[in-house]
Amino acid sequence: MDCTQRETHIGVVHNGGCRLKVVKLEAAENTASHETQGLSRTQLVVRRGKPFKLTLLFSGRSWNPRSESLVLEVCLGGLSERIPVRISDRRSCSLAWSATVHPGDVQSRSVTVHMCSPVLSAVATYQLLLHIEDVQSRMSLAVGTFVLLCNPWLKDDPVFMPLDVHTQEYVKSDYGLIYMGTHLNVRNRPWSFGQYEPGVLEACLQLLQVSPQHLRDQDRDYLRRADPAYLSRVVCQMVNCNDDMGILEGRWQGGYTAGVNPTEWSGSADILHRWLSSNCSPVRYGQCWVFAAVLCTVMRVLGIPSRVVTVFNSAHDSDGNVKITEFYTSTGEKLGLSKDSIWNFHVWVECWMKRSDLGASFDGWQVVDPTPQERSAGVFCCGPCPVAAIQRRCLGAPYDASFVFASVDADVVRLIVRDGAVVGRRVDTECVGQRIYTKSLSSDRPEDLTLTYKGLKSETTAAGSSCQQPSKKRTTVSLEASLKIDKVLLLGESIRMCVTVTNRRSRSRVVMQHVSAQVKEYNGSPQESFWTAHRELHLPPCQALTLHHVIPHCQYEAVLAGDHIVNVAVVVKDVRTKERVLAVREFNMSPPQISIQIEGGDSVQVNQEHTAHVSFTNQLTETLVGAVLTVKASGLLQEDQEARLLILEPGETIEKKVSIRATSPGTKLLMATFSHSHSPSIVSRSFHKVSVVTA
Incomplete structure (x- = not known):
């Protein structure tokens, strides 16, 4: 049952006085008021510290508060609390549960109860009971359940955000x-x-x-x-x-x-x-x-x-x-x-x-x-x-x-x-x-x-028993090395980098330069070096030398996957003094992009069919064998879609047209991946945001 229609049908229940027919949880109005629309189709979801409504429909005569008491009870595990329904114009919440009925509603067969939880209530699913009591009898009814969440719109809630x-x-x-x-x-x-x-x-x-x-x-x-x-x-x-x-x-x-x-x-x-x-x-x-x-x-x-x-x-x-x-x-x-x-x-x-x-x-x-x-x-x-x-x-x-x-x-x-x-x-x-x-x-x-x-590097903080400012001292060295990558690199391109070695002394030096390149996961230790370079350099006094290095694509394609990092380090050693300095640079390489386009734009309607065009163009200088373009999308496609080409020449495009249909509103993601058998570990991925709205 859709929660917007959620109600408890009592039949006709009475305790010798008023007869209760239906309890309506007013989910549509409550979820709109509590900013919980769409969170559940089956349960009432409200936020703590804010009143929500339930409607009691009586059959025969209306509720008589002078002779009959209405008591709501919330239950959570072994915990419970009785909440007498009071007649009041005030609907504000306090540190305790409250339930009020406006004085003008008392004589009606439809009684609206405004119920409110304390602002520091537990986040959980609550059981709700209703008791109708008079001097002779008591009738207890299970109304249903409701979910209570934190309330960032309420000033007194610890998670309040003002904007x-x-x-x-x-x-x-x-x-x-x-x-x-x-x-x-x-x-x-x-x-x-x-x-x-x-x-x-x-x-x-x-x-x-x-x-x-x-x-x-x-x-x-x-x-x-x-x-x-x-x-x-x-x-x-x-x-x-x-x-x-x-x-x-x-x-x-x-x-x-x-x-x-x-x-x-x-x-x-x-x-x-x-x-x-x-x-x-x-x-x-x-x-x-x-x-x-x-x-x-x-x-x-x-x-x-x-x-x-x-x-x-x-x-x-x-x-x-x-x-x-x-x-x-x-x-x-x-x-x-x-x-x-x-x-x-x-x-x-x-x-x-x-x-x-x-x-x-x-x-x-x-x-x-x-x-x-x-x-x-x-x-x-x-x-x-x-x-x-x-x-x-x-x-x-x-x-x-x-x-x-x-x-x-x-x-x-x-x-x-x-x-x-x-x-x-x-x-x-x-x-x-x-x-x-x-x-x-x-x-x-x-x-x-x-x-x-x-913070800012110039900022200082007051010392305290639990606060400390770690010292960071700089030392002067006579030999320096730096390492620079020319640009953001695309998988398939050569890696171009330069090493600059600086002699801070007033005499010439002979140094050995050692450069090593390794592949590593983003969170792990590197593998063995896949490329090295060694060279002796003569450094004039108080001068710097810059050397350029190139790692061709063919030397890294077998070891570098699309999500891997390259760690490059240079060690420069003074041959006479044995002084050594180190410079390190780590970088990732960007895979070629996949094009994703939705006919009619990126905003689509629920349950309406739309067409998406997905394509990949080989921008490399080599032929790719066993090309596969895969399209998937939770909430838009029932199953993955594929396009295959045995050979994808440089400049050639592989494409797939797919029909998408959203079953619910919200933001969905269309994901496309491209791979080929020549370097199966190198995979291109692209994502496309689709906004789904109700008709």
């Missing part, structure tokens, strides 16, 4: 962008949060019901669900499956034949549907952006404003010393000897809330990171950690401030080792947290959040 543009973007919007790649070549991919897809609300509520906190003590869990900080920590733990019946299983190495390659996901709804329909078995597989996007969906559904944030050059500090150590050979090859690492990008979520446990200075955006990296209080979750605490270097703030701070601002200690001994050392204070991006308000442009985490 409509913010609630529209961070609560109601079902579409977002996730930034990926490297800080030198930022790419984005759209994501469908899908909170209005059928079954998503039910999956989010079930997530709370199967959490360890609820299974241990359901009544205590219900009582604590009023706190958004508690909710965010529970959900963060449950998005990964490492400790519980969580949603996603992570995988960063090996194949994905037992599940879905993380790069194939384009929305949260499919993941949540799979988890719920499999009796809460983990969905395979996720990586950081998938974990974060699913968490963002759940938090928006629960009413907590949230946004997906990408940190470029994000440090993973495994030992808590707020430093990252990297090891290189004397010829520039990076070694996987450290448990610390730097991810070229890492994605987490910021959730908006007051922190009553910490004080007003820590209110606002909080980092919540569901990717299972390190344990926090014994479980794999991270946060909520106030962004303000990171900017102020309050490393003792709960939760996990030290780990989050290291992610955005740790020093990187790079050691050159030879025969087990350290022969060179460089400290990089700028590498980590190069850019921190999120989607802008009402725009697909990135918003740079770097200063909200790191």
Whole structure:
């Protein structure tokens, strides 16, 4: 039954006095008033601290409040509260549940009750009972259920956001962008949060019901669900499956034949549907952006404003010393000897809330990171950690401030080792947290959040028991090396780079230059070098030399997949003094683009057929063998569509025309992938946003 028509048919029930026929939950009016339209087709969904209506239809005579009492009762697990229905003009909510009837409605056979929850009520599904009582009898009726969510539109709610543009973007919007790649070549991919897809609300509520906190003590869990900080920590733990019946299983190495390659996901709804329909078995597989996007969906559904944030050059500090150590050979090859690492990008979520446990200075955006990296209080979750605490270097703030701070601002200690001994050392204070991006308000442009985490370099903070400003000292060196990539590179092009070596001394020097190129995953250690160069240089006093290097496509195509990163390092060694310096650069290469166009524009109507044209043109100089163009779209296509060509010559185009039909309103994503058998690991992906509206 559509929730807009939801009502409880009582038949004719009486307690010797008034006769109750129907209880209507007025879902259409309530969901419009509570900003919950589309979240459920079967349940009444309202927000805490705001009155909602239910209508009692009596048969025979009307309710007589002088001789008959109406009492509503809300039940949550083993908890319940009776709410006497009072006659009053006031509909304001307080710290307790309330139910009022306007004096003018009392004599009518249709009585409208305005019911309101406390602003700090638990987020959950409530049972609603109605009792009709007089001096002789009592009649109790099960009215039904309703879902209560956080209320970011209510000033007294800890998740309140004052501006409509913010609630529209961070609560109601079902579409977002996730930034990926490297800080030198930022790419984005759209994501469908899908909170209005059928079954998503039910999956989010079930997530709370199967959490360890609820299974241990359901009544205590219900009582604590009023706190958004508690909710965010529970959900963060449950998005990964490492400790519980969580949603996603992570995988960063090996194949994905037992599940879905993380790069194939384009929305949260499919993941949540799979988890719920499999009796809460983990969905395979996720990586950081998938974990974060699913968490963002759940938090928006629960009413907590949230946004997906990408940190470029994000440090993973495994030992808590707020430093990252990297090891290189004397010829520039990076070694996987450290448990610390730097991810070229890492994605987490910021959730908006007051922190009553910490004080007003820590209110606002909080980092919540569901990717299972390190344990926090014994479980794999991270946060909520106030962004303000990171900017102020309050490393003792709960939760996990030290780990989050290291992610955005740790020093990187790079050691050159030879025969087990350290022969060179460089400290990089700028590498980590190069850019921190999120989607802008009402725009697909990135918003740079770097200063909200790191502040201005000239800023200082007051010392305190839990706040500290790490010192960052610069040292003067006599030999310097720098490494530069000419431009953003397209897969299939040659890699062109230049190394500049500078002699700061007033005498000539003879140095050896060693350059090494390696492939690495965005979050892992590099593989063995696939290209090296070595050269002796004569450096005049107080001068610099620049050398250019080219890596042809044929030397990297066999090892470099579309989502991989290239790590290039140069070690310059003074032949006489044995002094060594190191320069490092990591970059990603962009795959060729796929064209996607919708006939008539990108806004389509529900249940109407539209045509999409998808094409890929071979812009490389070589022939591609075994070309495959695949089109898929959850909510637009019932099954994947493919086009194949045995040979795709340079300049030739492969295309596919598909018919799409949307079954529900909202933002949908059309995803196209192109691959070929010559380099099967190199795959191009493109996404196209489609806005679906009702007729």
